[in-house]
Amino acid sequence: ELATRQDIRTLFAKEFGSDGKDSYNAISYYDYLATIRPDYTLANHDIAVVVASGAIMDGQQPRGTVGGDTVASLLRQARNDEKVKAVVLRVDSPGGSAFASEVIRNEVEALKKAGKPVVVSMSSLAASGGYWISMSADKIVAQPTTLTGSIGIFSV
Structure with missing residues (x-):
C-alpha cells in the first residue's frame, strides 16, 4: 500500500x-x-572496531574528526582489555596532523607488540595521514574504489 x-x-x-x-x-x-547497555557477558573473545573517520587533528576531538589522542585512547583500551583478541581500524581520512597520525600509529605498534593483530579496513579515502596510521597494521584491506594517497607533508 x-x-x-x-x-x-x-x-x-x-x-x-x-x-x-x-x-x-x-x-x-x-x-x-x-x-541500553550491551550485554558482553557471553563474549570471551572480542574484536574491537575503532573508526577513524574525518580529518586527523591533534588532541581530543568530537565525532566527525579523528583526534590523535581520542583514537589512541580507544586503541589503548583495546590493548589493555584481555577479552579483546584483535582490532579492526576502519580508516576514512584525507589525513591531517602528522603528529596526531604518529600518535595513532604508535598505538597500532603497541597493539602488535601486545600480540593483538590489527587489520585496517580502508573506506573510501585513506590518504596522507590516513595511510600513515594504516601502514603498521598486520593487514590492510581496501576497496577497489578506495582512494589511497601518498604519505607526505607540505608547508607554505
Whole structure:
C-alpha cells in the first residue's frame, strides 16, 4: 500500500501515541542507544572496531574528526582489555596532523607488540595521514574504489 509521509505519521500516532505536534512519539537512534547497555557477558573473545573517520587533528576531538589522542585512547583500551583478541581500524581520512597520525600509529605498534593483530579496513579515502596510521597494521584491506594517497607533508 502506498502512503504519504503524513499518512504514516497519522498511523504511527494512532499506534504509538501523539507527540502533540501533528506527529508520533519517537526517540532518536542515538538517544535510544544511550538507554541500553550491551550485554558482553557471553563474549570471551572480542574484536574491537575503532573508526577513524574525518580529518586527523591533534588532541581530543568530537565525532566527525579523528583526534590523535581520542583514537589512541580507544586503541589503548583495546590493548589493555584481555577479552579483546584483535582490532579492526576502519580508516576514512584525507589525513591531517602528522603528529596526531604518529600518535595513532604508535598505538597500532603497541597493539602488535601486545600480540593483538590489527587489520585496517580502508573506506573510501585513506590518504596522507590516513595511510600513515594504516601502514603498521598486520593487514590492510581496501576497496577497489578506495582512494589511497601518498604519505607526505607540505608547508607554505
